[in-house]
Amino acid sequence: MSAKRSAAKKKVAKKEVKKSVKTQKTAPSPKKKKAAKAPVASATKKSKVVVAKTTPKPSTVITPAKATKKPIKPVKEKKVIANSEDKESIEKAQAIKRVRKSSKKQVITLPPPPNIEVSNHPKTKVKHILVSQPKPAENDKNPYLDLAKKHHINVTFRQFIKVEGLTSQEFRAQRIDILEHGAVILTSKLAVDHYFRICNEMRVTVPESMKYFCINEQTAYYLQKYIQYRKRKIFFGHGTIIDLVDVIRKNRAEKFLLPASDVHKEQIVDFLDEVKITFTKATFYKTVSADLSDIKSLSDIDILVFFTPVGIKSLKQNFPNFRQGNTRIAAFGHATAMMVKNLGFRLDIFAPNPQNPSMTGALDVYIKEANKK
Numbered sequence: 001m002s003a004k005r006s007a008a009k010k011k012v013a014k015k016e017v018k019k020s021v022k023t024q025k026t027a028p029s030p031k032k033k034k035a036a037k038a039p040v041a042s043a044t045k046k047s048k049v050v051v052a053k054t055t056p057k058p059s060t061v062i063t064p065a066k067a068t069k070k071p072i073k074p075v076k077e078k079k080v081i082a083n084s085e086d087k088e089s090i091e092k093a094q095a096i097k098r099v100r101k102s103s104k105k106q107v108i109t110l111p112p113p114p115n116i117e118v119s120n121h122p123k124t125k126v127k128h129i130l131v132s133q134p135k136p137a138e139n140d141k142n143p144y145l146d147l148a149k150k151h152h153i154n155v156t157f158r159q160f161i162k163v164e165g166l167t168s169q170e171f172r173a174q175r176i177d178i179l180e181h182g183a184v185i186l187t188s189k190l191a192v193d194h195y196f197r198i199c200n201e202m203r204v205t206v207p208e209s210m211k212y213f214c215i216n217e218q219t220a221y222y223l224q225k226y227i228q229y230r231k232r233k234i235f236f237g238h239g240t241i242i243d244l245v246d247v248i249r250k251n252r253a254e255k256f257l258l259p260a261s262d263v264h265k266e267q268i269v270d271f272l273d274e275v276k277i278t279f280t281k282a283t284f285y286k287t288v289s290a291d292l293s294d295i296k297s298l299s300d301i302d303i304l305v306f307f308t309p310v311g312i313k314s315l316k317q318n319f320p321n322f323r324q325g326n327t328r329i330a331a332f333g334h335a336t337a338m339m340v341k342n343l344g345f346r347l348d349i350f351a352p353n354p355q356n357p358s359m360t361g362a363l364d365v366y367i368k369e370a371n372k373k
Contacts, residue, residue, distance in 0.1 A: 116337045116350050123370035124326060126302045127153055129363070132160040132311045143360040151367050160292065160306070160314040163261070165194045165285045168201040176282045178204050181257035183211040185279070187241070187268065189222050194284040195259045196226045211235070211251060213244050241268050245275060252277050262286040263310055289314035298322060303349070303366075305330045305359060309339035316343050330366075332359045 129144070135157040136142040148155040178199060186192050199206055206227070212234045214220040220236035223229060237243025248256075256279035258268070263286075272279050287310045298304070298319060304327060306312055312331075315322065330349035331337040340347045351362040 114334055118350050119346050119348055121348055126367050126370050128301055129303045130156045130301045131305045133157055134159045147360055159290055160311040161287050162290045163285050163287055171198050176280055182254040183256045185213045185256055185258045186219055187215045189219055191259045192222055198284055241271050248275055259284040289317045292318040301327055303328045303330055306336055307332045309335050312339045312343055
């Protein structure tokens with residue numbers, strides 16, 4: 001019996017061993033399970049990486065500027081036109097830009113001067129000229145003296161007008177405060193002299209910050225007689241007030257003072273009105289007729305030369321019975337020429353003209369033609 005039981009136990013033990021072997025073959029070990037799961041995880045990781053590469057991030061799609069951090073510069077119009085349009089469109093665009101630039105600068109358009117007609121009176125021989133200017137110094141070079149030597153004629157100098165400065169009382173009657181103005185426009189040396197004379201008589205101290213706008217370089221350098229010359233406060237043109245247009249516009253915030261005579265060029269006032277700046281026209285001196293009672297007759301004078309309308313008035317005032325006859329009259333400037341005609345005289349020579357910008361040049365041409373016979 002004991003032998004049978006032991007045999008049965010052995011069979012059962014063999015069966016259990018067989019079962020355990022089968023379970024070991026079919027059921028994987030925990031290590032193998034981990035190894036099996038590992039490739040699955042790695043596969044999912046790889047798939048995530050692939051998705052990240054193929055699909056762009058939303059930030060790069062929506063806001064490319066943020067992704068680059070650098071602001072994108074707008075494309076210039078010139079490059080776009082050059083790449084897309086033909087040469088004609090480029091030229092049109094450039095022409096429009098030039099017009100826009102030029103339109104920014106205001107163009108000064110003053111009224112044109114009147115047309116001056118010269119008479120056709122016979123050109124008889126010229127021997128004697130009277131110039132209505134003060135006599136030059138002996139050492140000074142004068143173009144009229146050179147003209148006399150060239151044509152072997154006589155030239156006499158006699159001023160037909162004189163300038164008188166206003167008294168301080170007469171100036172106060174205009175109710176003008178000099179110190180209210182931060183800039184002065186000076187058209188001649190006379191204006192410089194009388195401006196500082198009035199300031200001295202009225203005990204007005206001209207501040208160092210005052211700005212001076214001179215019609216030419218000679219007037220600007222003449223200021224050294226009264227002030228210390230400083231380029232940053234002194235500006236000058238080349239003979240006309242229009243030369244100062246750019247400088248005056250840059251200083252349009254200033255209030256300008258224009259020292260003038262009682263007889264002045266209206267063109268300067270028209271120019272200042274056109275530029276639209278704040279200015280005050282003040283009379284500092286006046287032009288009156290000189291006393292010419294020492295001159296008995298003008299019959300021996302061949303040409304009378306005048307430079308101002310007041311000079312023509314002085315001729316009429318000092319010689320009321322003067323008859324022009326064969327005496328020729330030369331006038332410099334449109335205002336002077338118009339006054340000659342308004343007073344009933346004949347105009348024979350006019351300057352400046354396109355051929356001769358100076359009076360001596362116009363006289364030279366006339367005398368050559370008149371004396372060649």
